[in-house]
Amino acid sequence: MVRYRIHLTSDEVEELHAIISKGSQTTQTFRNAYILLNCDEGPYSDKVTNEEISRVLKVSMRTIDRVKKKFIEQGLEACLKRQATSRVYQSKVDGDTEAKLVSLCCSKPPSGYSKWSLRLLADKMVELEYVEEISYETVRRVLKKTNLNPGRSRVG
Numbered sequence: 001m002v003r004y005r006i007h008l009t010s011d012e013v014e015e016l017h018a019i020i021s022k023g024s025q026t027t028q029t030f031r032n033a034y035i036l037l038n039c040d041e042g043p044y045s046d047k048v049t050n051e052e053i054s055r056v057l058k059v060s061m062r063t064i065d066r067v068k069k070k071f072i073e074q075g076l077e078a079c080l081k082r083q084a085t086s087r088v089y090q091s092k093v094d095g096d097t098e099a100k101l102v103s104l105c106c107s108k109p110p111s112g113y114s115k116w117s118l119r120l121l122a123d124k125m126v127e128l129e130y131v132e133e134i135s136y137e138t139v140r141r142v143l144k145k146t147n148l149n150p151g152r153s154r155v156g
Contacts, residue, residue, distance in 0.1 A: 004068035006039040012076055013037070013044045019080070029080050031057060035067045036079065092134060098142050100130045105143060118143075 016033045038048040071079040109116045118136035
């Protein structure tokens, strides 16, 4: 495994101390600032072992290694700021499927039921082959977006 050595400049040390002394940062920012200050092998502070950092800050050794790696590869700003996710989620329900779900919700429920439940709607959508699979939670989100939530009448 690669060992990353942290050597902070005096400006970086001052910036990290300023972050720690202010109370308007996220917990992740505080944690990463403390990790970087304690891992510093430069002339501005004393290095603490990873085991001691892990014990005091209650973080894993892997977290310490990740913070060090990010600092070395991407710099101080990237290490302190949380990045937005780059994951793209594929929507299971398009406009056509949504329209079919709404029309199904407005139709008469199956015999033996007084009204549609979310699970009944999800099962019927699969049965009618509108979708291959759909969860009742997805049905709930679509109906909530269109103000057709079957549970709305029961809510106080």
